[in-house]
């Protein structure tokens with residue numbers, strides 16, 4: 001399966017800030033993290049900040065997995081909505097999950113403050129809207145429950161949204177807090193640089209081909225036959241992590257993205273907020289610090305690993321058609337932005353758990369393994385929460401997230 005394909009924005013927009021050598025000897029550590037995407041980077045940052053002797057390995061290059069194709073919207077809203085999640089996990093868990101994701105946005109804000117790069121992080125508002133009157137009752141109910149549980153939301157209708165957006169908003173939930181965006185590639189690298197200053201050892205081009213789980217340690221073998229002995233292994237391999245777990249954890253789809261050149265105005269786009277519609281395969285939009293627009297969506301179900309969608313090329317007619325649809329959507333949403341010109345087109349595999357929540361924690365079938373698998377469109381926020389939960393588990397602390405995100409649910 002192709003994890004990502006196309007002209008990837010983040011890695012082409014920034015020169016590789018650091019390079020790390022491959023592992024060339026046997027080593028020991030307390031915790032070894034497999035996977036150097038944004039999840040591995042956040043996890044390594046947390047563990048080293050807690051004084052744990054940590055090693056991070058990636059079979060490829062830091063940040064070149066799903067992280068390189070991420071839209072990197074940070075949003076307290078979870079795909080299933082508060083009402084949907086309530087139906088799946090109960091009211092208490094649903095509210096808890098929404099509050100945790102909101103907190104994770106501000107955790108990222110605090111993390112960035114301590115880094116040597118601002119990572120193009122910004123807090124924003126967000127709009128969840130429909131251009132169809134038939135969604136009014138559904139979104140009003142969702143608005144009411146969010147408001148009841150303390151979220152700073154406003155209900156927009158056709159009248160109150162006039163002058164704010166250049167496209168029709170029949171109904172929308174406008175959230176005044178709990179959203180932001182970041183450059184995930186720069187963030188991963190900056191976190192790892194910070195962790196290295198706290199004694200993290202990093203090895204790129206170091207694939208893990210085997211993990212033996214012993215009573216009180218794990219023994220990893222790398223593709224060139226070196227060994228890593230550790231008390232715990234943390235699997236942060238993204239959508240490839242599913243191989244370790246003996247159940248279907250995620251439904252895979254492929255999501256398409258285009259990134260424009262910087263535009264000269266954002267007329268018709270109130271507060272440059274993050275925008276998402278209510279379509280079942282929804283469209284999402286954000287801006288960047290250098291005034292580009294990122295629009296994504298047009299998801300296709302992957303089906304089996306041999307399906308056309310699993311290995312679709314960027315120049316394939318299906319991909320080209322998807323990019324064209326996204327461009328036309330963008331132009332029809334913002335007819336007053338006259339200089340829309342596409343610079344990057346890419347797509348990536350996307351895994352979503354049934355309830356839209358991540359899988360984090362221990363797994364009874366694999367002693368001394370920890371997992372940090374942030375499936376879903378809140379993957380980055382889940383990585384933050386997951387890293388916190390795993391450090392709590394490592395230090396035998398209780399956590400309200402343990403039950404919520406457990407693998408065996």
Ligand SMILES: Cc1cc2nc3c(=O)[nH]c(=O)nc-3n(C[C@H](O)[C@H](O)[C@H](O)COP(=O)(O)OP(=O)(O)OC[C@H]3O[C@@H](n4cnc5c(N)ncnc54)[C@H](O)[C@@H]3O)c2cc1C
Pocket residue numbers: 034035036037038039040057058059060061062063064065066067068069070071072073074206207208209236237238239240255256257296347348349350373374375376377378379380381
């Ligand atoms: C198109 C798209 C849009 C998205 N939009 C958003 C969004 O707006 N907001 C949001 O929060 N999330 C979003 N996500 C999800 C988010 O990007 C992912 O959750 C996140 O990037 C996953 O990061 P990761 O580090 O877990 O995985 P990856 O970035 O895939 O990193 C995993 C790493 O593990 C390494 N690896 C795998 N196997 C091994 C092995 N055996 N040995 C050594 N290394 C190994 C890989 O080389 C890779 O570098 C989006 C994802 C996609 C694809």
